[in-house]
Amino acid sequence: MRAGVVGASGLAGGELIRLITQHPDLELAFLGGSSNIGRRPAELHPGLRLDFGGLTVRPVTAESVDELADTVDVIFLATPAPVSAELSALLADRIPAVIDLSGAFRIRTPELHDRWYPKVSRRPDLADRFVYGVPELVRDRLPDAALISLPGCYATSITLGLAPLTLGLGLDLTTVVVDGKSGSSGGGLQLRTADLHPFRSGAIAPYAPTGHRHAGEVRDFLDRARPGSIGKLSMSAYGVSHVRGLLTSSYVFTDAAVDQRELQRAYLRFYKEHRFVRVRRHNETLIPVPDPQAVLGSNFCDVTVLYDEDDGRIVVLSALDNLVKGAAGQAVQAANLRFGLPEETGLTMQPVLPV
């Protein structure tokens, strides 16, 4: 399949290029963007191999859509949400698969969308046509999806962590407190003093202490998947001192009686057919897991569930590489499912550890 990437200068764009060039059935056929026009991939992404047959970044405009439609079978939008909203309107029905990595079409409930994305106006008819979700949880709907909206990196991790409780065990969660810890690549490449190396290195930066819009996604999705299963759900997000990978800790209170053994079984059962989600015991290897370093560079999401008897709470930890399983990798996974390829095609790379 011929693939295009819009937003080729960004971190998710670069990661898409990396994965597409490693994919046996995808061919990189187009690079789009609003900056760095005319630049080659290796200029923008210092690690990429140097030869891309002359591909350079080009603008995407109403005028160029015809040509683009002739060039690619699938287009990945690694663009800011407002840009994705615009481009989706242009590209829908013109390209067999439009896969959006932004927040433009993630939240279905209009009020919730407007709260977290007040500046992203989108066409409601278009929004309704998007299939949203972590590929594992919407797998059946992807083969027919011409428009796909993928969750944010945190939302992917939290949702994969909570789904076995609400959708697998059918529990009602009265209170969920999420603490998210992410590396600096989660913030993109905007030029801010606080993100310069001297201040970001060694930091534990409480950048979103009282809420994060990815929590809005999670609630919206899980609530639609099983109405009433989520009571309070709050989130705080921190930037910690590494670059790639995130860990979400979901502290869950429920009125139901559960125990460690039952939880472990439920998680194993829930993800039995899903190779990218690894249900891991906390002490099964020489470092405590899940730890994002153990999935770095790969499309794995490691999940551990623990029952804390003291307070009767469930602790769900999930770790993923925010640029792979949290963005580009799950986008390629969605494309695989969309086009009937085995889900793992081009995504079998092992984590790179230690880094």
Next chain:
Amino acid sequence: MRAGVVGASGLAGGELIRLITQHPDLELAFLGGSSNIGRRPAELHPGLRLDFGGLTVRPVTAESVDELADTVDVIFLATPAPVSAELSALLADRIPAVIDLSGAFRIRTPELHDRWYPKVSRRPDLADRFVYGVPELVRDRLPDAALISLPGCYATSITLGLAPLTLGLGLDLTTVVVDGKSGSSGGGLQLRTADLHPFRSGAIAPYAPTGHRHAGEVRDFLDRARPGSIGKLSMSAYGVSHVRGLLTSSYVFTDAAVDQRELQRAYLRFYKEHRFVRVRRHNETLIPVPDPQAVLGSNFCDVTVLYDEDDGRIVVLSALDNLVKGAAGQAVQAANLRFGLPEETGLTMQPVLPV
């Protein structure tokens, strides 16, 4: 005053040496330990100035107590809890001030002590004589305290964060979920593969996901300070990829009605007379605070309180340098108070930032 440090090889021991040599009224007169006997400070702590007038590490035994009692006015025990339990029995009533940085005498309730410190047996009569607490919260009792037990690094941070709620505002906290994030110096210098640089660098290691004994301290102390003020209190602890400094996030649910303005005022009022606790607004400087890098090397504890309207929860963030305010610095602070010196003596160093 002449000061001795037992546990001179460890990280807290080294930090005590650093602070004592910077203190105008303390003189380093003794170094004790069970390993590295005969070694000079600079051999063990690579940064320390090289000249210590011949001081080397010596063992502390029943036989040497007389000489030690003639040598020092205050002794700091930066030793493992079982060693502190033994040494305290030897040194009590022989040295005017015994200041223990270990967990041996922190928890008053016997059942709680036995649960978290099952291997630390101590004499009950001795245990009862220890004054335990963050210096800010037991300031009045320190001038007469011959035996002082100081909180763990996490406990110091959490307690300073919660005290204005329970002791200042008089709130009853129904549920407190604590998420602690610490650098690698919190784990000391034991040789473990998981703590080698290749695995610890870049980690978000969930090393104590379902409980931490410092949470036991916090509950025990706050419950005695105002019985019934703490309902559920659970903690999870993570090792993140820097070396020095920790952040604790306390997610607090209470039935009382509060708002941001009231909370901010209450915290400022509570710590008005306490120079080492800085109540900071989240956005008052160019990085989000509190962040442990903004207190690094200093005796400050930065505290921020936020009201999250969405879920009606209070978010309390506290950051400190685990080796200073969380250990050696607060030990010197306690010694200052014990001997009637101004609390800040020798502790006025500003944070070193960026590092």
Next chain:
Amino acid sequence: MRAGVVGASGLAGGELIRLITQHPDLELAFLGGSSNIGRRPAELHPGLRLDFGGLTVRPVTAESVDELADTVDVIFLATPAPVSAELSALLADRIPAVIDLSGAFRIRTPELHDRWYPKVSRRPDLADRFVYGVPELVRDRLPDAALISLPGCYATSITLGLAPLTLGLGLDLTTVVVDGKSGSSGGGLQLRTADLHPFRSGAIAPYAPTGHRHAGEVRDFLDRARPGSIGKLSMSAYGVSHVRGLLTSSYVFTDAAVDQRELQRAYLRFYKEHRFVRVRRHNETLIPVPDPQAVLGSNFCDVTVLYDEDDGRIVVLSALDNLVKGAAGQAVQAANLRFGLPEETGLTMQPVLPV
């Protein structure tokens, strides 16, 4: 081909497992070691996928050689040099390809070997049969090589950097000063206090300031390749504060007249047929290159040559991932060449950046 890895617990061993499982024509058939007997790969290497069909670490003994010979077509020795010396004697002529990653058989000149590896005794007849060299530089000899010795990580980088000068341009280098900078993974997983995260993080550790045995390899190899081409060659090595990847700076003085344009052309020409060596201009992308982060996880070695007019010196910079191109990757590359596979088979992964 069926592949075995001895030294499966170490970092190079883990990386071999990673690469073999990603290789279309290699099958992991044996794991050997002297510790961790009976353990599964994922217990030892936290990132690896969990399922390895029951493979566990087994000892390699004189008694087990017959079985091993039936099990594998190629064996990789990621063992300490003394162990490699012993195992090679056992395995030579029993397994079609023995590929040693240690220093046991790197240096041909006996006096030089004894100086840098005084404790490694080896059979001279066996030593003579090993083909040693960076695969790029001994490519023609590898198809017939039953015994292959691969250079150390630093030696690979330095040799690839200097070869175009001595072997391509035919220059005589009067003085070469090498400054090597490596991450902590270069030191393996031995338990040393100085390698614990608190001390290794933020370090610039001059661990081998007056010499490094990898420099012995380089001199020995280049001197044999073109006798007299190397005058003085000294090296100093530093551990810096990241985990994976190294950079070598070779400051070269020669009496010959050269200029930037000629050097650049010579390097491009020399590596024209070698896909894993990328000759890069210093400013061709958004970070200065070569930088090991731009080759991380890949088998690339990035090389930049610069002429410093001020002092008439040549500056050669080379960067590689010490665990891939400096160890496991080049071992797989050698295996590919040994068995007539395209050199890049299983090694086409792009660098993972940023990390």
Next chain:
Amino acid sequence: MRAGVVGASGLAGGELIRLITQHPDLELAFLGGSSNIGRRPAELHPGLRLDFGGLTVRPVTAESVDELADTVDVIFLATPAPVSAELSALLADRIPAVIDLSGAFRIRTPELHDRWYPKVSRRPDLADRFVYGVPELVRDRLPDAALISLPGCYATSITLGLAPLTLGLGLDLTTVVVDGKSGSSGGGLQLRTADLHPFRSGAIAPYAPTGHRHAGEVRDFLDRARPGSIGKLSMSAYGVSHVRGLLTSSYVFTDAAVDQRELQRAYLRFYKEHRFVRVRRHNETLIPVPDPQAVLGSNFCDVTVLYDEDDGRIVVLSALDNLVKGAAGQAVQAANLRFGLPEETGLTMQPVLPV
């Protein structure tokens, strides 16, 4: 003494504020700058204590010089070189001590100045009046110096490393190859993509591979101090993955016969009266030294000299905190000497380690 800091927003400016507030005889009386006018110190430097008696950043103009002259006894210019050149002309003869941390007045030889600072025009008469040098090496001239120019961070380290050879032992150095490794704080707070945390973390960035203007300073100074003592002197500079501190490696070739014992003695003798320079043996503590982490936050410069018998070269390693001994600390040290205070006043803080 009343002190002013111009360039209060930058890293060196912040460090000056830190040190001045810890100094018993300096009082912070003025903050100047061209940006952040009206801001308080803690807004710009997140770690600083919050209370500065209302001091905010103010512009320095021709009109405000009178008032400034009434306000301060010493002014520190932590400004870019062109700004320092302008301000010095305004402030000379108006304020008893002008201490410039920029490169404006470092190089005496006009051709050399113009080469490395082509955009910095300065009044020659003013330039001649500046006393330039590491305080240790120009100590006698500082009490009478109204205008002081301090070396760059690298130059300080290299000069302190080489001076015992040329000025102490009287050696002529035929070739000196300098390899400098610095943390990210050396680059200041300019907003560049390459300096964002994702790319700077884990980097070994060869940012000045064929020359650095600090080498120009070193040559200019040492050549004037003992003409003819320096032959070739080249430098390459690298950014490594920590924040604070630098190490310079000077690889020295000389025709003179020396040995380790003689070198060690010469260095100890040369720095006998200089408390801030610590001559250290490479293995005297648990990490190899010198390592910048062992001087972090302090005004120490650690120096180690080694004789490499293999190639007859001398290896000189020096480490310092670029913001303290390389900038603000040595500025305060110079001020102490200027005003007849003991050199160490306000600079006795021990290194903070580990960080």
